[in-house]
Amino acid sequence: MKTPPGALQMKALQALSQDVCKTPAYLAEEIALPRKRTVSVLAALVMRGLADRRERGCYVRNPAGEVFLLSGQVITSGPIGPRQDDKPRRRKRTIRATAWHAIRIEKKFTLSDILADVACQGDGLPQLAGNVGRFITRLCRAGYLRELRREPGAAPGSNGFKRWSLIRDTGPDAPIYSDKRKAMFDPNTGEFYPLTGGRNG
Numbered sequence: 001m002k003t004p005p006g007a008l009q010m011k012a013l014q015a016l017s018q019d020v021c022k023t024p025a026y027l028a029e030e031i032a033l034p035r036k037r038t039v040s041v042l043a044a045l046v047m048r049g050l051a052d053r054r055e056r057g058c059y060v061r062n063p064a065g066e067v068f069l070l071s072g073q074v075i076t077s078g079p080i081g082p083r084q085d086d087k088p089r090r091r092k093r094t095i096r097a098t099a100w101h102a103i104r105i106e107k108k109f110t111l112s113d114i115l116a117d118v119a120c121q122g123d124g125l126p127q128l129a130g131n132v133g134r135f136i137t138r139l140c141r142a143g144y145l146r147e148l149r150r151e152p153g154a155a156p157g158s159n160g161f162k163r164w165s166l167i168r169d170t171g172p173d174a175p176i177y178s179d180k181r182k183a184m185f186d187p188n189t190g191e192f193y194p195l196t197g198g199r200n201g
Helices: 005-015 024-031 035-047 063-070 095-106 111-121 125-141
Strands: 051-055 058-061 108-110 145-151 161-166 176-178 183-186 191-194
Touching: 005 024, 005 035, 005 063, 024 035, 035 051, 035 058, 058 063, 063 176, 063 183, 095 108, 095 111, 095 125, 095 161, 108 111, 111 125, 111 161, 125 145
Parallel strands: none
Antiparallel strands: 051 058, 108 161, 145 161, 176 183, 183 191
C-alpha cells in the first residue's frame, strides 16, 4: 500500500532538526525513502512553510515546523500554498491559547481570573483548572511569570489565592511545552525557554 504524501512529509518533518542541516541523501537513509522522493518531500515542506533550505542541499525544520509538531497537528494530503479565495484560515483557539491571551490582558492575575475567560470552552471546571494551572506553573518556571503575594481569601482561615505577574510578554502566540526538551517553545521568538525548579512536565 502506497504511503500518502502527507504521512511522508510528517516523517521527514519529524526527522529534520532545527539546529543541524540535513542533506536529502542523509535524510533519505534516515526515513528509508529514495533520494529523489525525499527531495520532493522536502520541497513540499518548504512550500508549506514548515522547513527552510539554508543553502543548497541543507534543510532544517523552522520555528513554524516546530510549533506544528508540538501542537500535535498532522499534515494531510490537501493543497499546498495559499488559498485561492484569499480568505484567511481560521485556527481553533485552544484553552491555553485563550489563557495566554487573558494573561497578556490581565498582567497581574489569579487562576480564577484566567478560568473566567476560558470557562466557555467546554471542559468541566476541574479539568480546566488542572489544564490552566499546569500551563501557569510552566510559564512561571520558564520565566514568563513571577509569583506575587497571595490575595487574601474570604473564608476564615483561608490561605488566600496565588497571584502572578506577567514579566515576559513575547507576543500573541501562546508558548508550547516540549516534553522532549523540558522547555517552553515560544512561537513568537522561535526560542526554547527551559523549565527550572520543581518537577518537569
